[in-house]
Amino acid sequence: MKNDLLLKALSGKPVERPPVWMMRQAGRYLPQYMKLREKYGFFERCQTPELACEITLQPVDIIGVDAAILFSDILVVPQAMGLEVQLIESKGPFLPNPVKTASDLHRVCIPDVHEKLQYVFDAIQLIKKELNSRVPLIGFAGAPWTLLCYMVQGKGSKTFDEAKAFCYTQPRVAHQLLQMITDTTIAYLEAQVEAGADVIQVFDSWGGLLSPADFETISLQYIRQIVTALKDKVPVIVFAKGAWHSLDAMAETGAQALGIDWCITPQMARSLAGDKVTLQGNFDPAKLLSPIPVIKKEVEAMLAAFGGERYIANLGHGILPNIPVDHARAFVDTVKGWSNGRAQ
Template sequence: MNNCEGYDMNDLLLRTLRGEATSRPPVWMMRQAGRYLPEYMVLREKYGFFERCQTPELACEITLQPVDIIGVDAAILFSDILVVPQAMGLEVQLIESKGPVLPEPIKTRSDLQRVRVPDVHETLQYVFDAIQLIKKELNGRAPLIGFAGAPWTLLCYMVQGKGSKTFDEAKAFCYIQPDLAHELLQMITDTTIAYLKAQVKAGADTIQLFDSWAGLLSPEDFSNISLPYIKQIVAALKDEVPVIIFAKGAWYALEDMAATGAHGLGIDWCIKPELARKAAGNNITLQGNFDPAKLLSPIPVLKKEVSKMLNAFGNGRYIANLGHGILPNVPVDHARAFVDTVKEWGIAIAK
């Protein structure tokens, strides 16, 4: 169902993803609902992480905070990619300042027996309830982005059992037990498709797929381990809503990802805008690619750097964003300066 009908909404993001002409690029920031906002920290002190995710009223309040406080053009659902492994039967602990821990990771075929493709309405209904509540509260002020982790990235956590800079155990699992790895990847894919379709039915206006650890794979391994499953997910959703793929570090696969039929590609700061555009082609929207650490610069410097980025990408098929999630130590007025600079740039080019 198309959720932009029936009311006058700020649909800059959706129009940009569809390739329509807009007065300026839309702007939002990955991890915008979270730990750099004092209002979020108040809730973090009171409630555990999964309590925040699983209580629709809390997820709604947190999702709306950056729309109200810094004026972004899109809300992104407050949740976590690891709710999917959780729904599939694995225990997931999220320890503040330490990160995710999965105490019983998948190592063998017998371990795989503990994992299932669930009925998402039985295991993840709290997400869909949150989406319905958020849509009601947003009331057209901005579109809502739903999301999930890409299968390779979820496999990383499900096999490694914790965060890692290299995920060497997860990679070795794919190399040593390829049949088992592909079986698990397909189970994650089937769950993710059902999950995202239900997000759309509940009201998500667009979907972003996060392949946070894509850059750990060689081009050949990405084509074998990650891309086939991303393709399935995009194919299942692209006719219902615009789909954005963010495969961090996988600049080498921009052409292949553009060929999936996705509407948008997120890129990090390690590729020049002109190279990204050349690789992706002109029929897809690019999103990114400001280095989050640059948000710590003095505001005049920050604004100059944002303008430089905007000039490099131009105003066609482009969404202003970061190249990864916002850092927890970014001052709120710096985040607001990022957003305001995009809006001001739009006014300047319109004159």
């Protein structure tokens, strides 16, 4: 690997500077991506290996990040499990026939991932070939709780109250579904690794909607199964947005890194997570709308707060579609100019 900063940071080895990449870095803020979006539907982009490869490589070539992340979507897993998933531009995901009762589980299956999701593995093989060992490739999946939210609610939500009610009023059915998602996700991620993914990230976008006790019961116990299955094969990053209260428990799963959002200080995150795990984050994506000199100053403050060891510079959530490309590049370049705890 020509640039192995990410792999070093994940294993706790010394690095000359923190590695940097951005969640949702392959996507809507890039004009090159928008041209492809005009020609191809969302799932067409995901399911065509050549398009997924081209989109995955765009931020590596244009922004200069230290890692590529597979262009795909967390909802390919519910799709493979038998639910119809639509992605409506400017509105988000829509599942017209969500799971509501035990009888609905008959419509959901644990699929043969090679039969249903081979296009993902083909894309990974193509991306690895085109990357030619320039930077590592991150594969990913959604956490079971986050996938259940969409599979039950049927669409995006700020509260996912229907999904929570499903877990509280039909716990047996909910845990059966969570286990089915977990088993599918493990097989899916293992196949991503076999295809060439160097690192895996598990996204629990809605983990922060749960209390600490519910997070353990409804989310973390299933994430733990995924990490256990994969951690001896590749480094695993767990990102549970808003679930900072459980960083200590997440650190004990065996994950090599924990992603954090901008609502917790680096000092508090480190005190909760301990010093045996790498932290990733936590720049507020909206701050990339600031003037470039302000971005540089804020990024330098973030880097100083985290320090240079066991740290991956990233955003605290996905990059917004209205971020100017030169602002995204300024974020990356500022991290690249950081060495031995100071800006160059």
